[in-house]
Each structure stands twice: as C-alpha cells, then as structure tokens.
Amino acid sequence: MQKxxxxxxxxxxxxxxxxxxxxxxxxxxxxxxxxxxxxxxVDTCGRVLGLIERHSFNLKMASEYGRALFGNKSVTTMMDTCPLTVEAETPLRDFMQATLAERASELLRGFIVTRDGAYAGVGTTLSILKAMNDDLQDSLLQQREMVSDLIRLSAESERHQSFLNTIIDNIPAMVLVKDAHSRVKLINPAGEDMLGVKRSDVVGKTSHDIFPAEQADTFTRSDRRVLASGEAVMIEEEAIYNGVRQRTVQLKKTVLRGPDGAPDSILTLGIDLTEQKAAEARIAQLAHYDPLTGLGNRTLYTHEIEQALSRVQRHGHHLALHCLDLDRFKTVNDSFGHLAGDALLRQVGERLRLCVRKGDFIARMGGDEFAIIQNIERPEDARCLAERVIEVMKSPFDINGIRLEAGVSVGIALAPEDAADANNLLSRADLALYRVKSEGRNGWCFYHAEMDAVVQQRLEMEHELRTALSEQQFQLHFQPLLNLDSGEVVSFEALLRWHHPHRGMVSPGEFIPVAEDSGLIGPIGDWVLREACRQAAQWPTPWRIAVNISPLQFRDGSLPRLVKDALKASGLDPRRLELEITESVLLADEKHNLKILNTVRDMGVRIAMDDFGTGYSSLSYLRAFPFDKIKIDQSFVRDLPHDQNALSIIRAISDMAEALGVHITAEGVETEAQMEALKAMNCREAQGYLIGRPAAAIEAYAAVKVA
Structure with a gap:
C-alpha cells in the first residue's frame, strides 16, 4: 500500500x-x-468560480418549492463562491494541519484542488479520512514489521552466537580470551585439554590463580608483550602443559580493541606441535638414516662427504673413504630368507660402530654395501681401520640360533691424494673394492692409478663386444658327450668363441664377465641359442645340442619366447635341444625362474643342471625341479680314481640320480683311468678332452665309437 x-x-x-x-x-x-x-x-479557462456541496445543495432543492424557485437558474446562484482551494503538490500533512487549525468547517464541506491555478479535481472529508486510515494502517504494519524484524534479528543473533560457539568449541586448537587485566573470559575444549583445566574453574581468574608461579610468569610476560606492542605476536615455546610432560606449542596472541580503540581483550590461539615436531624428526630420520641399521643413508653420506672434502680443501685435512661389501651376503639372503639377511645387516652395522672413532661417519649405501668416511693423519690410519673391520667381521654371526659367516671386502681411496671431489673419490674406492673382490674377497686394498687402466680396458672390451656382435666375430665350437655304455657320441655342447680381428681368439673367461656386467649377455646369448639350433638342424645325425644359459637371461622373462623362436626358425626338434643352467639361476629368483624352466620344459626341451655339487643347495633344487640331467663338476672327476672322497661323492650322486630317474654326465674326463672308474660307478655319460676337444666342425664325430 502506497502512503x-x-x-x-x-x-x-x-x-x-x-x-x-x-x-x-x-x-x-x-x-x-x-x-x-x-x-x-469553473470558467472556460479552468479557473475556479465556486463549489457545490451535495448536502447543502440538496437541502435547498429537496422540496418542490425549492426546485421550482431555483431549478432553472444558473448554478452560480447556489455555489460557494469562496471555496477552500489548495495546490495539488501541497504536502498532505501540512494541508491538514493548517486547515484543521484555521478552516475546519470549510474542510468538512470539501475543497477544490488546483495545479498551477487551474482546476485539477476535488477533495472531500471522506478522502482525507481514508488517507488517515491508510496512514494509520501503514504505521501499524510498520510496527508489526519492526516487531517481527526484532524477533527475527534476535533469533538470528542467537543462531549466529550458537554457530560461533559451535565453531569455537570444535576448533582443534586452543582459543583463549583474556581481558586487559589477564582474567580469563573464554576458553574452548581444546584449550581445556592443552592447559589441563576446566572452563568453570578458570573463567574470571588470572594465570597466577590457575598455574604454578613459574608457568604463570611465562604466560603473563607474553600477555604484557602483546599489549605493549599492540600487534599480533607469534610464540613457539616448550613448557609443561596439562601437568604431564613437556609439550611444544605455537601461540598467536592478538589484541582486541573496544569501541574507543583501547585494548579490551587478548585473543590467544594455540596449537600443540609436539606430535608434529616428533613426526618431522621421524621424517628427517627416514630421509637421512637407514631404517634397518640406523646408519646414515646415501643422502646423508652425500652431505657428509661434501663437508669432509670442503675441510680437506680449506684446512689441509686428509681423509680416507672406505667402500665395504659383504662377502656371501646374497647366499645368506637366498638360503635363509630376507629376515635373516636383515638381521645380519643390523649386526654388521653394530660391529662397524665399534670399529670407528668419534668424528668418523658410517653409511649404508644400499643392499650389503657400506661406506666409512675416516679422518686420518696418514695412510696407515686407513689401513688399521680396514684391518680392524675385517677382523671384527671374522667372528660368526648368530642369527636366530644359526651361526653364519660373512666376510667383508674393503676398497680405500684417499683425499686429496686420489681425488678431491666426491664422485671421483667414490669411483676410485669402488675400483679398489673391485680389485679385492676379483682377487678372492675378504681383504682390503688401496686405490692405485693403474686401476683406471683396468677400467679403461673393460670399457674398450665392452665396445669391442658390441662390434663383435654386429660384425659376426663370434663362433660356436662343439664338444662331444659320449654314452659310456654304447661308446657312441650322443650330443654336443655348444661353446662360444670370439675370434678378435687383431688379438685372435679371446678367452671366454675374459669376455663373458664383461658381457654379463654390461648387459650384452642377453643379445649374445640369444645369438648363441639361434645359431646352435640352426647348425644342429643341419647335422647328418640327430644328435642333441646343449646350450649354456646365463642367469641374467632369466631376468626379463623372455627366455621361453627366444627358445620358441629359435626352434621355429631352425626347424629343430625340441627334444634335441638341452639347456644347461647352474644353481645360481635358482638362487637369483627361485619362483620366477622355476616358472620359466617349466614353460621351456613343457615345449619338450630338456633341462640340465651344470657344475652339480659345487653350490650350497644343489640337492634341494633336485626336489624343486625335475631336471633331465645333472652334470658332475670336473673338480670331482679330476682326482679319480685315487681319491676315495671323490669316488664316494660320485658314487652317491650316481645312485641318487638313478633313484630319481635323472641322467648324469661326468665333466672333465681326460684319462682312461677316469673313464673306467666312472663306468664302474654306473655313470652313463662323459665329456672331456679324452673324448674330444671343442671344435668348429662335428663331421669327424659322425662315426666315432669308443670301446
């Protein structure tokens, strides 16, 4: 409604x-x-001449006499010639106040409204009363709306206060409000837990009323500090909270001001950082320390070696870097499980701590590799530490009641004599370690410059091996295997030979380790398998062909596909192919590699265990996989027929193989006496120089028969 x-x-x-x-x-x-x-x-120009009011007009005209007397006369004879007149834009309230005070009777008769002096309309007491009533209704409505607004605002305020209280009570941080005199006005549940108090016990009290004097003084000083500065203050402190134990807390104190700008209250927000600090410490521990041994890890080693080398350069200090590698750790890990291996590493770490002096640093670099950064005055100090470490590691380790031996090899590089930067120093300590391991392990060695030449030679050989593979410098030679019952050649073993264009024939013992270290054994082994199958398929007699497989060829799981492709390309009957492996294949990853062997055997290919009897677990692997053949290592055959121990071992192997239905082949037969001894022990097959040396052609064996 418009007013x-x-x-x-x-x-x-x-x-x-x-x-x-x-x-x-x-x-x-x-x-x-x-x-x-x-x-x-009005006249024709709209000027007001007078006003006719219904009631007074009808009183005169109601009777016939009045109508007869006035009826035909002009309206001007009965009009009010001085009517109440008002301009249309006059405020209604002003018009009513003035008229009621001065011309109330005229207002009752009605009035004429003009606009700029010309007639615009008429007004009556009824329209005024109606406007007054509307105004009254509007006022009442406004009052009702105001009351409703007040009720709504009150409810809204209560909701806001309840909402704010809910938030404050559920904030996982302390909310504490004190007045300017440090009396507690508000504290939330998180604050109660942090301070070990109850809201009902502390509101209206000061810190000295609540806490011990020393702690209260600390709180009061921080309150005064924020009041004096007038700005927000961040505080991190360690104190006894909740009356239990020392906690680390972070506080933010802010001054709240009243309408006059004067400090009214102090708001304190507090977070307990104790668990966070502990977690950060644990993260730092994990980032820089080996969780198994508690020794520094490679990351911390990098930092420590840089710091140590910096001292070498600035102050003329000397240091020795020891690279350590456990001997036979992999055998322990594979034979007794990873838990035993982990326990061994922990005990190794403990023994290493006993060997070093304060200021020396030990790190576990990964696996069974360790490093020691030693501050020295002369090289003799490094030698003494290396010998001390080797001596300490000689004592057997007790792992869950099992006594295990694990020696250690140590390579040493000196700074600044051998290198002044971290990468070269580590590389040269590794070279010294490699020398120790290649010479029999369980010893120590200083780095010498000629070791770089050895590395260079290995790099050159790796390059030449790649060239040999691409330029077809490799050859296969074949050594026959003889059936001792029939005296006939029954199979050949394919042996890889490298005819270097400048150096002539290169020994497999020289290039095979390089091929394995560089990863070239994969493509080289693939070539050997394909070439052996190709040549065997062309032989005039269907002899079997045996191919040695490196443990590294099992890693990517592609061996079954390579065998299948070689057989398909050559057309060789799978029953004529025999793959020879050593037990190290099963030591590396028994489940994975057994699956591969079973897949290959399902094709009809025979599987033989080479060098039987030289490993740690040969007998256990005969139970794990149904080998078609086992080859007795030549180290047992060499001492026949005079060594009774060798005779007993071979006889036991022969009897066991016969019981299992497994064929056996004796390797390294070089004399008639050895062959006769093997026949007497029911050994059915032999291989060695007595029967035939490896050769590129096999035609000479087409009619070979040994009595």
Whole structure:
C-alpha cells in the first residue's frame, strides 16, 4: 500500500461544471451518482468560480418549492463562491494541519484542488479520512514489521552466537580470551585439554590463580608483550602443559580493541606441535638414516662427504673413504630368507660402530654395501681401520640360533691424494673394492692409478663386444658327450668363441664377465641359442645340442619366447635341444625362474643342471625341479680314481640320480683311468678332452665309437 504524501494523492478527478449549467442539472447529477459529494464550477479557462456541496445543495432543492424557485437558474446562484482551494503538490500533512487549525468547517464541506491555478479535481472529508486510515494502517504494519524484524534479528543473533560457539568449541586448537587485566573470559575444549583445566574453574581468574608461579610468569610476560606492542605476536615455546610432560606449542596472541580503540581483550590461539615436531624428526630420520641399521643413508653420506672434502680443501685435512661389501651376503639372503639377511645387516652395522672413532661417519649405501668416511693423519690410519673391520667381521654371526659367516671386502681411496671431489673419490674406492673382490674377497686394498687402466680396458672390451656382435666375430665350437655304455657320441655342447680381428681368439673367461656386467649377455646369448639350433638342424645325425644359459637371461622373462623362436626358425626338434643352467639361476629368483624352466620344459626341451655339487643347495633344487640331467663338476672327476672322497661323492650322486630317474654326465674326463672308474660307478655319460676337444666342425664325430 502506497502512503498518501501530497494532496494530489487524495484528489478525485471529477469533471467540473460551467456557469450556464442549471441547478436542476446539478440536482439530477447528485441523484444519479450517490458517490458524488462535491462539484466544482469553473470558467472556460479552468479557473475556479465556486463549489457545490451535495448536502447543502440538496437541502435547498429537496422540496418542490425549492426546485421550482431555483431549478432553472444558473448554478452560480447556489455555489460557494469562496471555496477552500489548495495546490495539488501541497504536502498532505501540512494541508491538514493548517486547515484543521484555521478552516475546519470549510474542510468538512470539501475543497477544490488546483495545479498551477487551474482546476485539477476535488477533495472531500471522506478522502482525507481514508488517507488517515491508510496512514494509520501503514504505521501499524510498520510496527508489526519492526516487531517481527526484532524477533527475527534476535533469533538470528542467537543462531549466529550458537554457530560461533559451535565453531569455537570444535576448533582443534586452543582459543583463549583474556581481558586487559589477564582474567580469563573464554576458553574452548581444546584449550581445556592443552592447559589441563576446566572452563568453570578458570573463567574470571588470572594465570597466577590457575598455574604454578613459574608457568604463570611465562604466560603473563607474553600477555604484557602483546599489549605493549599492540600487534599480533607469534610464540613457539616448550613448557609443561596439562601437568604431564613437556609439550611444544605455537601461540598467536592478538589484541582486541573496544569501541574507543583501547585494548579490551587478548585473543590467544594455540596449537600443540609436539606430535608434529616428533613426526618431522621421524621424517628427517627416514630421509637421512637407514631404517634397518640406523646408519646414515646415501643422502646423508652425500652431505657428509661434501663437508669432509670442503675441510680437506680449506684446512689441509686428509681423509680416507672406505667402500665395504659383504662377502656371501646374497647366499645368506637366498638360503635363509630376507629376515635373516636383515638381521645380519643390523649386526654388521653394530660391529662397524665399534670399529670407528668419534668424528668418523658410517653409511649404508644400499643392499650389503657400506661406506666409512675416516679422518686420518696418514695412510696407515686407513689401513688399521680396514684391518680392524675385517677382523671384527671374522667372528660368526648368530642369527636366530644359526651361526653364519660373512666376510667383508674393503676398497680405500684417499683425499686429496686420489681425488678431491666426491664422485671421483667414490669411483676410485669402488675400483679398489673391485680389485679385492676379483682377487678372492675378504681383504682390503688401496686405490692405485693403474686401476683406471683396468677400467679403461673393460670399457674398450665392452665396445669391442658390441662390434663383435654386429660384425659376426663370434663362433660356436662343439664338444662331444659320449654314452659310456654304447661308446657312441650322443650330443654336443655348444661353446662360444670370439675370434678378435687383431688379438685372435679371446678367452671366454675374459669376455663373458664383461658381457654379463654390461648387459650384452642377453643379445649374445640369444645369438648363441639361434645359431646352435640352426647348425644342429643341419647335422647328418640327430644328435642333441646343449646350450649354456646365463642367469641374467632369466631376468626379463623372455627366455621361453627366444627358445620358441629359435626352434621355429631352425626347424629343430625340441627334444634335441638341452639347456644347461647352474644353481645360481635358482638362487637369483627361485619362483620366477622355476616358472620359466617349466614353460621351456613343457615345449619338450630338456633341462640340465651344470657344475652339480659345487653350490650350497644343489640337492634341494633336485626336489624343486625335475631336471633331465645333472652334470658332475670336473673338480670331482679330476682326482679319480685315487681319491676315495671323490669316488664316494660320485658314487652317491650316481645312485641318487638313478633313484630319481635323472641322467648324469661326468665333466672333465681326460684319462682312461677316469673313464673306467666312472663306468664302474654306473655313470652313463662323459665329456672331456679324452673324448674330444671343442671344435668348429662335428663331421669327424659322425662315426666315432669308443670301446
């Protein structure tokens, strides 16, 4: 509803009458329109001449006498010639106040509204009363709305306060509010837990009323500090909280000001950082220390060696870097399990700690590799530490009641004599370690410059091996295997030979380790397998062909596919192919490699265990996999027929193989006496120089028969 503000808002736009209008015509208009209360009389220019008010007009015209006397006369004879007149834009409240005070009776008769002096309409007491009623209703409505707003605002305020209280009570950080005199005004549940207090016990009290004097003094000082500065203050402190134990907390204190700008309260937000700090310490520990041994890890080693070398350069210090590698650790790990291997590494770490002096640094670099950074005055100090480490490691380790031996090899490089930077120093200590391991392990060695030449030679050989593979410098030689019952050649073993264009024939013992270290054994082994199958398929007699497989050829699981492709390309009957492996294949990853062997055997290919009896677990692997053949290592055959121990071992192997239904071949047969001894022990097959040396051609064996 729109409130009437001006006279125009209550004006009735009734058409005026003119002076020539008769009273009878006016009478008829009033009679026909009961709502018509006032008429204005105007001239042709719209100027107001007078006003006709219905009630007084009808009193005169009601009787026949009145109508007869005035009916035909002009309306000007009965009009009020001085009516109440008001401009349309006059504020209604001003008009009513002035008129009621000075011309109330005229207001009751009605009034004429003009706009710029010309007639605009009429107004009546009824329209004024209606406007007053509307104004009253509007005021009442406003009052009701104001009351509703107050009720709504009150409820909203309560909701906001409840919402704010819920947030404060559930914030996982302390919220503490004190007044300017350090009296507690508010504390949330997290604050109660942190301080070990109850809200009901502390509100209205100061720190000295609540806490021991020393702790209260600490809190009061921090409150005064923030009041003095007027700015937010961050504090991290360690104190006894909750009356239990020392905690690390972070506090943010802020001054809250009143309407006059003066400090009114102190807001303290507190977070308990104890667990976070402990977690950060654990993360730092994990980032820089080996979780198994507690020794520094490679990351911390990198930092320590850089710091140590910096001291070498600045102050002329000397240091020795020891690279350590456990001997036979892999055998322990594979034979007794990873838990035993982990226990061994922990005990090794403990023994190493006993060997070093304060200021020396030990790191586990990974696997069974360790490093020691030793501060020295002369090289003799490094030698003494290396010998001390080797001596300490000689004592057997007790792992869950099992006594295990694990020696250690140590390579030593000196700074600044051998290198002044971390990478070269580590590389040269590794070279010295490699020399120790290649010469029999369980010893120590200083780096010497000629070791770089050895590395260079290995790099050159690796390059030449790649060239040999691409330029077909490799050859296969074949050594026969003889059936001792029939005296006939039954199979050949394919042996790889490298005919270097400048150096002539290169020993397999020289290039095979390089091929394995460089990863070239994969493509070289693939070539050997394909070439052996190709040549065997062309032989005039269907002899079997045996091919040695490196443990590294099992890693990517592609061996079954390579065998299948070689057989398909050559057309060789799978039953004529025999793959020879050593037990190190099963030591590396028994489940994975057994799966590969079973897949190959399912093709019809025979599987033989080479060098039987030289490993740690040969007998256990005969149970794990149904080998078609085992080859007795030549170290047992060499001492026949005079060595009774060798005779007993071979006889036991022969009897066991016969019981298992496994064929056996004796390797390294070089004399008639050895062959006769093997026949006497029911050994059915032999291989060695007595029968035939490896050769590129096999035609000479087409009719070989040994009595």
């Amino acid at each position: 009437a503000a001006h006279v125009s808002d209550i004006t009735d736009t009734v058409d005026p009458v003119f002076p020539q209008t008769t009273n009878s015509q006016i009478y008829d208009s009033f009679r026909d329109n009961s709502d018509l209360l006032v008429l204005a009389v």
